[in-house]
Amino acid sequence: MRAKALTLLWAISAALMSLVPGTASAAPEPWQMHFQPAVTPVMEQVTSFHHFLLIVIVAITAFVMLLLLIVIVRFNERANPVPSKTSHNTLVEVVWTVVPVLILVGIAIPSFKLMYFADRTEDAEMTIKAIGHQWYWSYEYPDNGNFTFDALLVPDEELKPGQLRLLETDNRVVIPVNTKIRLLITASDVIHSFAVPSFGVKLDAVPGKTNETWTEVTQEGVYYGQCSELCGDNHAYMPITVEVVSKEKFAAWVAEAQQKFARIDEPSVDLAAAAQPAN
Numbered sequence: 001m002r003a004k005a006l007t008l009l010w011a012i013s014a015a016l017m018s019l020v021p022g023t024a025s026a027a028p029e030p031w032q033m034h035f036q037p038a039v040t041p042v043m044e045q046v047t048s049f050h051h052f053l054l055i056v057i058v059a060i061t062a063f064v065m066l067l068l069l070i071v072i073v074r075f076n077e078r079a080n081p082v083p084s085k086t087s088h089n090t091l092v093e094v095v096w097t098v099v100p101v102l103i104l105v106g107i108a109i110p111s112f113k114l115m116y117f118a119d120r121t122e123d124a125e126m127t128i129k130a131i132g133h134q135w136y137w138s139y140e141y142p143d144n145g146n147f148t149f150d151a152l153l154v155p156d157e158e159l160k161p162g163q164l165r166l167l168e169t170d171n172r173v174v175i176p177v178n179t180k181i182r183l184l185i186t187a188s189d190v191i192h193s194f195a196v197p198s199f200g201v202k203l204d205a206v207p208g209k210t211n212e213t214w215t216e217v218t219q220e221g222v223y224y225g226q227c228s229e230l231c232g233d234n235h236a237y238m239p240i241t242v243e244v245v246s247k248e249k250f251a252a253w254v255a256e257a258q259q260k261f262a263r264i265d266e267p268s269v270d271l272a273a274a275a276q277p278a279n
Helices: 002-018 041-074 090-119 247-260 271-275
Strands: 126-133 136-141 147-151 173-176 181-187 192-196 201-205 211-215 221-227 239-245
Touching (some): 041 090, 090 211, 126 192, 181 201, 239 247
Parallel strands (some): 173 239
Antiparallel strands (some): 126 136, 192 221
């Protein structure tokens, strides 16, 4: 009976979620309520854990509602004119203490497993560093030529067909598909938050500290995120646009990017000194 009840609850929750619009695209859609489609192992586990919690919550809610109905029907003044004078019940008190503890333990175990799984990976194939600024992101590719570039919001008047308002940047983050990528996240001024829903990535960017997470995208496409920490009056205008391509296309993009963007280890030019006439 228990297995059948869980199966029924799962079917009901799945049916309800299937009615929610916006679950078939990597980009957010109007009135979207559910998660964006998972394209990384981390987000797949996040979605699975969410479904598990949904079943637990529905079961608890249904059980409490059943108890309330029993109390309303059996212990109202008409049905029970002479109320019981019982002050306590040891068995009931033990049950209502132990059962919630067991439920919390049952939730904590997969929760901690997911938390450690999403934390970092030991065998990353490349590293990307994201740096939050007021109000844009810059990126560094230390394993692919050590170049860096800024990614600023594309204004409404410059949007091209197919580009999303408030989500498109002038320079996209480009990564290869099916590649474990170490993400190093920090900030230069105030606390920001690097978040890409389809990746299951959301990590604070803290000045003076580098936080680490990872991702491995399994499907090519364009994915969007935003700063998810209130960082100032232009907080809503520092999007994240990630383009996931084949490894061959990524290699070609890296070759172009090495020529287009500045290297981090290039010596800086003192413009004031350069303007002085030579002796």
